[in-house]
Amino acid sequence: MPSLIRSASLCSLVAFALLAAPRAPAAGDAQRGKMFFQQNCALCHATSTGAGGQGPSLVGVVGRRAAATSFGYSKALAASGLVWDDATLDHFLENPARAVPGTIMPIPVPNSGDRRNVIAFLATLSSSSAVPAAVASTPAAVDHADWRNDHPGAVHRVDLAELPPPFSTRSAGNGPAIADQPSDARPLVPEGFAIKVFASGLSNPRCLRVAPNGDLFVAETGSDRVRVLRAEDGAETPGEDQIFADGLDRPFGIAFYPAGDDPKWVYIANNNSVVRIPYHRGDLKATGRVEVIVPKLADGTGGHSTRDLAFSPDGKRLFISVGSGSNVPEDLPVKTPAEIAAWEATHGFGAAWGSETNRADVMVTDPEGHAPIHTFATGIRNPVGFGIDPVSGELWTSTNERDGLGDDLVPDYVTSVKEGHYYGWPWYYMGNHEDPRLKGLRPDLAGKATVPDVPLQAHSAALGIAFYPNATGVAAFPAEYRGDIFVALHGSWNRASRTGYKVIRVRRRHGIATGEYEDFVTGFVVDERSVWGRPVGVAVAHDGALLISEDAHSVIYRITPVAK
Secondary structure, three states, rough: OOOOOOOHHHHHHHHHHHOOOOOOOOOOOOHHHHHHHHHHHOOOOOOEEEEOOOOOOOOOOOOOOOOOOOOOOOHHHHOOOOEEHHHHHHHHHHHHHHHHHOOOOOOOOOOOOHHHHHHHHHHHOOOOHOOOOOOOOOOOOOOOOOOOHHHOOOOEOOHHHHHHOOOOOOOOOOOOOEEOOOOOOOOOOOOOOOEEEEEEEOEEEEEEEEOOOOEEEEEEHHHOOOEEEEEOOOOOOOOEEEEEEEOOOOOOOOEOOOOOOOOOOOEEEEEOOEEEEEEEOOOOOOOOEEEEEEOOOOOOOOOOOOOOEEOOOOOOEEEEEEOOOOOOOOOOOOOOOHHHHHHHHOOOOOOOHHHOOOOOEEEEEOOOOOOOOEEEEOOEEEEEEEEEEEOOOOOOEEEOOOOOOOOOOEEEEEEOOOOOEEEOOEEOOOOOOHHHOOOOOOOHHHHOOOOOEEEEEEHHHHHHEEOOOOOOOOOOOOHHHHHOOEEEEEOOOOOOOOOOEEEEEEEEOOOOEEEEEEEEOOEEEEOEEOOOEEEEEEEOOOOEEEEEOOOOOOEEEEEEEEEO
C-alpha cells in the first residue's frame, strides 16, 4: 500500500484539508447510486442490498467516524479524524489517495454525478436495514489449510472429490489488520535458501517483470506508475531506481515486445485499457509517448481491477486478463436458449453478459490492436497473473475464485488456459459443481466446464505467477526447480481461519502439473487478527534469484540459494 502517514501533525493537516473541502454536493438519485454501487463497489463492501467482503461494511457510513468499525483499516485513515458527511465523502471518493495519503481504498469516482448518486444511496443504508454482518464460522477441529500448519516444504493437494457442499460453514468476514513486522518475525524459506529485502520504500509494488537486459519493472499500481530497478547480477540491492512512466491508470501487467534481447516496446495493462511505450534496451525512463493499443476492455471498471498481459511465443497474439465485476452476478438478465446461442457466437462459449460482458475472461488481440478484441477463454473469475510455459508455449494463469459459499469453497487455482474453453464462472465451479445461488439458470453448461490443473485452498487469493526457467546465473536455483511454477498467495478474508499469505511452488513432472503444491515462503501471519506481509508479484531475476513483491509494507524480497 502507499506509504502510511506517520506524524500526528500531518494527520491533522489531512483532516483539516478534508473538513475544509467544498460544500456538500447537490442531492443525488439514490436508485441510480444503487446501480452504480452494485456495478463498481459491491464486490468489496457489504450493504443491506447484498453481501460484500474484502472492504468494510458501509451500512450506516453516513454520519460515522472514519475507521470506526471492526476492519483492518490503514493507519492513515484511522488517524485522519474524519466524519463521513456528504461533503467529506464527496471529496474522498473523488480521489481517495490524494484525500488521505496512505489509504488502501484504490478506486476513485471521478464523475461528480456518480458521486452524488452513490452518496445518496449510502445515506439510505441505516443500521436498522442492514443484513447481518458476516461472522467467522467455527473452523474444523483439524484444519490442514490453517496458517499454523504452513512451513517451507509443506505439501498440499485439494481433492475435488472431497469438496464440501456449499454453505457447510457460514461465510466468514475475517479481513486482516496489517501489523508492523514483529521483532522476532522473518520470512521463512526452505533449507538451502536465503531471503533478504532487495528494495524498500516503494509505493504499492505489485506486478513484477524482468526486461531482457535484467532490469526489474515494477507496477506501483496505487501510484499510477511503473518503476525500474537495476541491479548487477549477484547484487543484493538495486544500483539504479527510476520512475519509467507515470500518469497511468492503476497499471498492473507489463510485457516486452517483440521477444528477444532487443524489444522495441513496453506494453502496460491499465485498469480498462492497454497501452505501449517505445523502449530501447536499458531505458530507465520512457523516451516516447504513450500509444493506446486497446482503448477499452469492458464497459464496467468496478470490481477486480488487475489486468495482466502476455504474448504468444510466435508474437502474433496479445493475451489480456480481465477479472469479474462481482462475486456472483445474481441479477443478470434472463436469456432464452436462442439468445444465449447468439450471444456465445460472438462472445465465446459460457461468456457472461450484462454488467459482466467481457469480464471473467482471457481476451486476445494482435500486438498492434488491429484485430477486434475477443475472448480466448471464458468463465475464469479473476485471472490475475499470466505466465507462458517456456517449453510448451502454453498460457497459464493464477485465478481468484468466488466467495460466500463457506471456508473451503470455491478453490482458487493455477491452470493452463485452453482456447475456446469455459472454466465455470459464474454458474459452475471445479467442473460440474453448480453454484446454488444461480441454480437451474444454465443447465446447458452442466458438465462442460473445464477442470483447472491445480486447485488451491479456497480464499488463498492467488496473484502473481512465474515459471522457473533454465537459469544459469550466479543465483540460479537447483535444476530440480526448472519448469516449476511459483505463485504468490495474497491471503484470505472470507475464511474463519487464515490461509495464504505465502509463496508456493507448483510442482510439475515432465512438464505436467502433479496437482500438488508446496509452501516456499511463509511466516507473514502474526495471529488470527493480524498479518505483516502480503505477497503479490513473483519474477525470476536475470541472475536466477526469485523476486517477490509484498504490498503491506511496500518491499521486494530476493531469494537465493545458499552457497555450499
